[in-house]
Amino acid sequence: MIVPIVIHAGAEVAVFPGDDRILLGEGLFETLRVVEGKPCYPRHHWFRLMQSADMLGIDVDLPYCEWVTHLEHSLRKANLETGGVKVLLGAGSAPRGLLTKGEQPRLVLTPFSCAVNTKPIRLISAPWLRDAANPVYRHKSVNYLEAIMARRYAETAGADDALFFNLENTAMETTIANLFLISGDTLYTPSLSSGVLPGIIRGRILELGKEQGIACLETELTKNQLEQADALFLCNALQGIRAVQSWDGFTYNTSHPLAATVTELLSKDTCHERDSR
Known part of the structure; x- marks a missing residue:
């Protein structure tokens, strides 16, 4: 059974031992938004974390009810009403070597305060290409050096x-968010086969769009399609939806009515709230 470590305001320091596989990049994380003292989309985040842990061979026993208990405990301990909580899952301690298997995975929860930034964002193309077949991009892993370098370039x-x-x-996606394109009355987003992370908000937008009769297509998006788009927006679990002001010199409508509709649907999404299903 996992014994979680909670960090808040420097009250505790979580130190992964030098033999933990997370120091080789073998670790996962989730960042959940917190509203009115409750974690948003806890089941979706738990499912993705467990699915990735299984794919990577991280042997973790974490039933959903315990996951929610750990989240709620961390938020109470931090007395956090609005913000986020970052959850790190390390693969555990192991002898030296790339093929050794970690034991006793560690779960570290860090609640934090933050404000949602609604200012339209300026994008630039990363100066290198990614291989869509690389499985790392399909998991929310701690391997973030590429994203850091790309963000610094931007x-x-x-x-x-x-x-x-x-x-x-x-x-594909940005360093921290999934991409959506609006053309006419249709939403487009890069397909998972393009090599993107299956984002929580991305998934909910597609599901809500289907429920509300909004045309949503997962497809390959070319640069020409981006150039001709009416609007672009980004989404992630912490910030929700954020309009794109420009990309590589092309400018977009930052107050498109379809984007506003999607934002409203997300604000009323019942899956947004904690549940015990």
């Missing part, structure tokens, strides 16, 4: 974030 170029493209030169 900042140096006067942008806010970098948009990745794959070897086929179709759009």
